[in-house]
Amino acid sequence: MLINELSKETGVTPHTIRYYEKFGLIKGKRKADVKSNNYFHYDDEVVYKLELIRDAKAVGFTLSEIKNLIDAWYNKKFTIAKKLAILDEKLVTIDERINQLTEMKKLLSDFKKEVVESDC
Amino acid sequence: MLINELSKETGVTPHTIRYYEKFGLIKGKRKADVKSNNYFHYDDEVVYKLELIRDAKAVGFTLSEIKNLIDAWYNKKFTIAKKLAILDEKLVTIDERINQLTEMKKLLSDFKKEVVESDC
């Protein structure tokens, strides 16, 4: 599929898709048999990657971290040990973030109680 | 205390403290009885606010959101209802983020299992 279709399928604008491509997160291919234009074609793997990017960004990973993750996922040159190292690192980060969020939640809940009780 | 002491106490650089002050997150006071200089003085409330800012930033709140939160905390002009609304909103955000992180954790854990199993 071409960039516009990919954009519609994923909700990521063509601009941002090109930005990600330049960043090395995804890759389109030019068809050798098409000589009249130089359009990039994208497959379902790219769709899945864009969804992964969206999710990973939502939890606060930077594009560089996501690149790392995508390499663990798709780069056949990476050894199993290396892939596991990347995954474990991200899992630790996620746990830390969940802990921080839980603490912040407690802080706000406690303060909320205070505010409610002050109303007497 | 002056800005340098505040910086040492909180680990936030004087530069960033001034940036936060310009942003409206904290406020120093000039002493009326000191005429020879125009130094700002900071009290313990500011120390606490800077710690709150550090924690809130760590969980992904923007400075604008934090400003909001600090207003709920310290702004005496806000009604109790308004304070509770702000707090509830932030609590919802935190829950959403925890859910997203939990999902991402599952995704990575599953993929990790796949990688481990591929090693047979």
Added chain:
DNA sequence: CACAACATTAGACTATGGTCTATGGTTGTG
């Protein structure tokens, strides 16, 4: 075939959250 809709690249611009530099005045220790 005109013309909209789509494709490409390169480069300028934006917001956020700082960080650094310049300039000039103040305070405290040897």
Added chain:
DNA sequence: CACAACCATAGACCATAGTCTAATGTTGTG
């Protein structure tokens, strides 16, 4: 009193993650 260490303001600069514009070529429908 020299001089380092400190304070203030203003404005330039940086990275991240886009977003927009310009210039130009291609494709598809009436």
